[in-house]
Amino acid sequence: MTTYESEKRILFANAETAFGLLSDLSNLEKFKHEENAPEQLKEAQFDKDSCQIKVEGLGTIGLRVVERIPFSTIKFETENIPMMKFDAWVLLEEINENETQLQLKLEANLPMMVKMMLDAKIKDGINKAADVIAKAINSR
Numbered sequence: 263m264t265t266y267e268s269e270k271r272i273l274f275a276n277a278e279t280a281f282g283l284l285s286d287l288s289n290l291e292k293f294k295h296e297e298n299a300p301e302q303l304k305e306a307q308f309d310k311d312s313c314q315i316k317v318e319g320l321g322t323i324g325l326r327v328v329e330r331i332p333f334s335t336i337k338f339e340t341e342n343i344p345m346m347k348f349d350a351w352v353l354l355e356e357i358n359e360n361e362t363q364l365q366l367k368l369e370a371n372l373p374m375m376v377k378m379m380l381d382a383k384i385k386d387g388i389n390k391a392a393d394v395i396a397k398a399i400n401s402r
Contacts, residue, residue: 264377266384268366268392273399277333277356280364283399284352285330287313293398303394312341318383325350347371352395366392 273280283289287308294303307314312326324341336352348370355363366388372380 263369263371264381266368266370266388268388271364271392271396272357273354273362273364273396274360275362275399276359277354277362280354280362280399281330281333281336283402284354284395285327285336286310287325287327290398293394314342346373346376364392364396366395 275283288310290303290306290313291308294306294308303315305316312324314322314324316322321342323343325338326341327336328339329335329337333356334354338350338352340346340348340350348368350369351367353365353367355365357363368384368388370377370384
């Protein structure tokens with residue numbers, strides 16, 4: 263397994279508010295129409311427990327929430343990805359009543375050739391995803 267972790271970002275919200283927004287994936291629907299939203303987000307489909315996102319080089323992948331630990335952790339599993347499996351987490355840690363630290367984590371079982379081709383893109387992508395989440399929550 264290969265582990266990828268985003269850099270930590272600060273959300274200007276308490277952990278309960280951040281968790282409430284992020285644990286219901288249908289809340290992400292409103293962010294996909296923002297002016298600076300990434301193309302992948304603009305084409306994504308969301309419901310409460312899952313999302314479908316187009317990823318360059320992989321096609322459309324699905325993420326499904328499989329565990330919610332109130333105010334701290336949201337765990338996802340992948341769907342629709344042949345030959346690969348990964349789990350992802352949104353990790354939240356409240357700093358004070360108006361700030362929460364966000365970090366994204368990804369554990370992937372990648373074939374060596376795929377890892378060589380996608381390693382840098384995954385590292386970049388997980389940080390971009392953390393940036394998008396932080397920006398969306400902080401601009402609300």
